[in-house]
Structure formats: C-alpha cells, structure tokens
Amino acid sequence: MEEVEWRRRWTKNLKCSVWQRITIDDDRGPLFVKYCSDDERYEVLFTDLVNTWTERLHSKDIERRNKEINPTVEVPLAKLLSQLEEVLKDRSQGTNYKLMPSPDGMDLTVSFKFVGLPFSWKFCGKSANPNMACEHFAVPLMTMVSHLTHQRDQLIRLLKSKDKEIFDLKSQGIQTTRKNLETKLFDETSFINEMLSSHEFEEQVKNAGRVDAFNDHNQKLYSAIMMKANWLENLAKANMGEISAKEQTFDGSVIQTLPSNGGNSWASNRVPASIVTPAVNMTPDTSPNKTPSKQETSKDVELLRRQQLEEKLAEREEKEQKKKKKKLKF
Numbered sequence: 001m002e003e004v005e006w007r008r009r010w011t012k013n014l015k016c017s018v019w020q021r022i023t024i025d026d027d028r029g030p031l032f033v034k035y036c037s038d039d040e041r042y043e044v045l046f047t048d049l050v051n052t053w054t055e056r057l058h059s060k061d062i063e064r065r066n067k068e069i070n071p072t073v074e075v076p077l078a079k080l081l082s083q084l085e086e087v088l089k090d091r092s093q094g095t096n097y098k099l100m101p102s103p104d105g106m107d108l109t110v111s112f113k114f115v116g117l118p119f120s121w122k123f124c125g126k127s128a129n130p131n132m133a134c135e136h137f138a139v140p141l142m143t144m145v146s147h148l149t150h151q152r153d154q155l156i157r158l159l160k161s162k163d164k165e166i167f168d169l170k171s172q173g174i175q176t177t178r179k180n181l182e183t184k185l186f187d188e189t190s191f192i193n194e195m196l197s198s199h200e201f202e203e204q205v206k207n208a209g210r211v212d213a214f215n216d217h218n219q220k221l222y223s224a225i226m227m228k229a230n231w232l233e234n235l236a237k238a239n240m241g242e243i244s245a246k247e248q249t250f251d252g253s254v255i256q257t258l259p260s261n262g263g264n265s266w267a268s269n270r271v272p273a274s275i276v277t278p279a280v281n282m283t284p285d286t287s288p289n290k291t292p293s294k295q296e297t298s299k300d301v302e303l304l305r306r307q308q309l310e311e312k313l314a315e316r317e318e319k320e321q322k323k324k325k326k327k328l329k330f
Contacts, residue, residue: 003231012036014043015136016226018219020088021210022097030210031097031108034136035088037081044123045136046108048099052133053106053125070119084121087112143225144218159186165305172309 014036021030033046040059045052057065059077066075075083087095087110095112105126112119163185176182195201204212214222 006231006234007227010227010230011038013230014045016223016230018223019137019214021214022088024097024099028099031099032137032214033088033108035085037085039078039081042081042084044108044125045128045132046106046123046125047133047137051106052128052130052137053108054128054132055123055125065122069122073114073117073119075114083114084110087121140222140225140229141213143229144221147221147225156186156188160188169309172313 014034017034017036019032019034021032024031028048031046031048033044035042035044041057042062043056045054062077062080066080095110098109100107100109102124104124108123108125110121
C-alpha cells in the first residue's frame with residue numbers, strides 16, 4: 001500500500017495530536033496538553049515539562065464521572081468528548097484550569113460554560129511512563145529542530161542564488177522600476193549575528209520557548225512529523241510481517257484491545273495492513289531511467305533563463321530598428 005492510500009484510511013491517534021499550551025491559575029507556569037477521542041473513549045496527556053501524566057477513559061467511566069461532577073447536566077457522550085477537545089484548544093477567558101495533586105498522580109480540572117450552564121471536568125492523570133514523554137515530546141522536538149535547520153539552510157541557499165540572478169540581470173543593464181524594491185546582498189554571518197543580538201531573541205530565552213514553541217506553524221510541523229513517523233513505523237511492521245491477515249478489518253486497519261493499565265496509546269495501535277513497497281522489475285539488458293541530478297536541473301533552468309533573456313533583448317532591438325525605419329520614411 002502506498003503512503004497516500006494509507007493516509008486516506010488512517011485514524012487519528014494521540015501521537016499525531018498536537019500539544020496545546022494552557023495557563024494554570026496558580027504560579028506553576030504553562031501546561032502542555034494533548035487530547036484524542038473517538039465515539040467511545042478519550043486519551044489525554046499533559047505535562048509541566050518536569051512530570052508527565054496520562055489518562056484513558058472509556059464510555060461507561062466517562063458517563064459515571066459526569067454524573068458525579070455535573071449531576072444536573074446530562075450531555076450526550078459524543079458531544080461531551082467533542083466539547084472537551086474544544087475547551088483544551090480554545091483557551092478563552094471563560095475557561096479556568098487547575099492542577100491538584102492526587103494519590104495516583106495529578107488531577108487537571110477544567111471549568112467552563114457549556115450551553116450557558118456552569119460545567120467542569122476532571123482529568124485524573126496518573127504518572128506516565130518516561131517513554132511517553134520521550135516519544136511525544138523530546139524526540140519530535142529534536143526532529144523539528146533538525147527539519148527547521150534544513151529549511152533554514154535551503155532558504156539561505158535560495159537567497160544567495162537570487163542575489164546571483166539579480167547581479168546577472170543588473171550586469172545586462174536591467175534595473176528595478178522602484179528604488180524601494182532594491183535589496184542588499186545577503187550576508188549569512190551578519191544575518192545570524194543580527195538575530196542573536198535582537199530583542200526577540202532575548203525574549204525567547206526568557207520564556208524558554210514556551211510561548212512560540214507550539215504556535216500554529218509549529219503545530220502543523222509537529223503533526224506532519226508524527227504522521228510521517230507513524231507511517232514509517234507501520235511500514236516497518238508490515239515488511240517484517242508483524243501485521244497478519246486475521247487482524248485486518250474491512251478498512252485495512254488493525255484492531256487491538258484497549259490496555260487497562262500502561263501500554264501504548266489505544267489509537268496508535270490502529271495500523272494499516274500489508275504496506276509493502278512493490279519491487280522494481282529489472283532485466284539484465286535494461287536499466288532504470290536515470291533521473292537528472294540537481295546540478296543538471298539547475299544548469300537547464302539557467303540555460304532557459306538566458307535563452308528567454310536573449311529573446312527579449314532581440315525583440316526589443318527589432319522594435320527599435322522598425323522605429324528607425326519609420327522615421328527614415330517620413
């Protein structure tokens with residue numbers, strides 16, 4: 001199965017859910033929460049960057065807890081699960097969050113208005129396995145840093161290429177129509193030093209990255225990284241034969257029971273069936289088509305640009321010659 005097809009059948013899980021930053025009422029500082037649910041259960045993970053807690057709750061336990069906390073408010077299970085997710089994302093002024101230690105770990109209480117009525121919910125978090133903090137936080141953040149570094153390097157390379165292109169155009173007498181569009185040559189060292197001495201850099205160090213670490217852009221990147229990791233993990237399992245035909249459902253996913261204590265995320269165990277990359281058939285007399293290298297491609301692009309520029313200059317010169325001939329006739 002190709003990755004595109006796998007993505008169509010993929011079911012959202014806790015791993016690919018993004019971290020949400022919420023502010024606690026006391027002086028504890030920000031708390032990071034990720035939440036995932038389906039029609040019958042939810043799973044939540046929250047951390048203060050020192051400790052990590054988690055909870056998985058099934059439909060009957062969710063309804064029982066709701067009766068204990070909100071005895072006068074009856075809410076359909078699907079609506080309640082959806083509302084809890086929205087509340088953790090919203091961070092509006094009408095929502096309050098409190099952390100309270102418990103014998104088993106830490107309770108996160110969320111108070112908000114639900115259909116105009118006061119409503120609250122308590123996530124009873126138990127201390128999570130250290131592997132969960134590594135799997136959901138440390139490793140993805142390291143991957144994000146690595147990818148953002150790659151993006152930075154590519155952007156710097158592109159800027160330098162643009163400077164060469166502009167210099168080439170200017171050397172042929174082409175000028176910008178407005179002076180405010182002109183830019184200086186990009187200097188990587190000066191740019192880095194300027195960023196490190198900026199006020200924004202100082203603010204980021206003061207906040208330890210807690211403010212912008214999971215902004216909208218980085219949330220999308222985090223989700224993409226976890227999605228790709230999920231695909232690679234399932235591909236490896238399929239190639240090793242760990243996914244059997246008996247475990248497959250009609251949609252190609254794998255059904256596993258929800259562990260009562262510990263274990264992996266219930267949703268992350270839903271994996272597609274038999275994702276085996278098809279082998280390339282080759283004969284002794286034939287060879288696969290050679291793909292052009294980056295250097296060859298860049299040369300072709302540069303050649304095309306020069307041809308287009310020469311054509312424009314030839315057209316301009318031809319127009320000027322026609323104008324001169326007309327003047328001579330008069």
